[in-house]
Amino acid sequence: MLRQWVGCARTGKAIINTASNVRRHAFVLGHHSGLHRHVHAGRRPIGGAIQERDHSDVTLTRTPILSDAQRRTIYALSTPPGKGGIGVVRVSGPDAIRVYRAVTRSVRSSAALSMREEETPTPWVAEYREIIDPGTGEKLDDGIVLFFKGPKSFTTEDIVELQVHSGRAVLTAILTALSKLHFCRPAEPGEFTRRAFEGGRMDLTQLHFLEGLRDLIEAETEAQRKIAVNGVGGTQKAKLESLRAKILDCLMYVEGFIDFGEDVGELGQEDMLENARTRAQEIIDTINSHLRDNRRGEILRSGINLAIFGPPNAGKSSLFNFLAERDVAITSPIPGTTRDVLTLTLDIGGLPVVLNDTAGLRKLTDNAIEKIGVERAGGVVEGSDVSICVLSLEEVISIVPSSDQRAGRIMLTLPADVLAHLKPHTTFLFNKADLTREVTGLSRESLEHEVRDALIRALPVPAQQKGPCVAHMWIVSLRTGEGTVEFLDGLACLLRERVAYSESMSAEDAPLITQARHRDYLESAVKFLEEFQEFPLSQIDIAAESLRYAARAIGSVSGIDVSTEDVLGAIFSSFCVGK
């Protein structure tokens, strides 16, 4: 079936001649260029695809479908790199057989080059062959070679799979051999899947499912597994689809009165438009309630960024090692031992945490390297989700003379460099408690109480009101282990609070937004809905268009409408090379 469409690159509007020759209006996604061409709706469209959607809406998408002549053959390692029983190098594209001839040879005869040029693999039959360097003929390895003849292959193109021994040197030699062939190139991330999608191997929903599946496979902690299962299992999708359905309902209502509004007169139409605006507002409120989630979904998915900072020699690296349960960072009594940022991924109480140790903050010295370290430390604290300020209690505490103890028995002096980096999510760890007991003579309980009060007094006035989280504050000795059990429990609790996570989190409570890309689409849906509310009755046609865009933005997240080039690009690039 041939369908023609013409459109305007500026507005993105198009008119389509349907099979029944009825002219229908449509909107073109990714309408930046190349609209004036014909589209074949068939197995291999040459310029785009036509998807009929609900609500008599037709979407034309331009997918960059290339002819065999334009398409290059790609190759990549499709198994994890490193030592293992088998490594699979996959080659896909019109020149896959040329690759087969150039880099493999029969084990029985070291066939002459001219003979190999004629060799054609038998499809779907495993062959034991030598893998060779195409230039010198040197044997690199031997293994099983499989040929999948397109279109009956994953990408719908000819595929050659080299199953070889997975060793670093073997795999490097084979990939280097392939790089010498001018008719193929390394694959981009997700390019095999992209070709499978473009070849009609999977539809949009399956593609979205794959994206969710990747999160599930990559989940390293219980919290990540929970939100990934939620995505794959469809709870997240159901919530998004319910939002999209509400927008489409509103659109239907608006279109209804565009068609039949004359019957109710202008006053009636104004009422109806007001009603539609109210519906839009309800949807905006629901989306905004998800957007105001403190980024908990994104943080849960990628890990809570936790920065350890403070003055030199306070015990920051000791804390880093304590949390890592091994000696990762060098610790020493020499101030300024840590110069750079050290990063480690950990599981704390089921939550993924990206832990950062930083250089000690201090008034800049002449040492250029230390200067860079301090700058980097500031940047890490700035970009963190939670930060722990480590202070040596011995360094910051002083005993108030007994004649002046109305405010308390102790006083804290916080270094100016530390004060400059305090955030609302900063919490305090007073270390080296073993060195202060003699000095204060207080019981542990009284000491904690006094230090907390002194800390509040030591913070500058704005910070006292809206500043660091003094509710979570600990006194420990990382040397003797004193107070560390309470600290670990408290830290896990603080992290859970930050991302509103509990072990019994149900699918209903799970965050809706787990990726920055999803947040962008929901924000643009709100923008379109607000735009809709601003149009007067006289421009109701254009207002309806804003509702369509809002529905499409939600569809881009739920996977119903992931057809624009931008969305596809984002999904495929998040897959690894070789997938």
Ligand SMILES: Nc1nc2c(ncn2[C@@H]2O[C@H](COP(=O)(O)OP(=O)(O)OP(=O)(O)O)[C@@H](O)[C@H]2O)c(=O)[nH]1
């Ligand atoms: N007495 C005592 N010493 C400690 C404690 N924790 C750490 N130390 C020692 O304090 C010194 C400094 O510790 P680090 O962990 O290197 O301190 P840092 O804050 O990373 O230091 P910089 O690298 O200079 O920023 C080391 O000699 C540690 O062994 C503690 O609880 N009590």
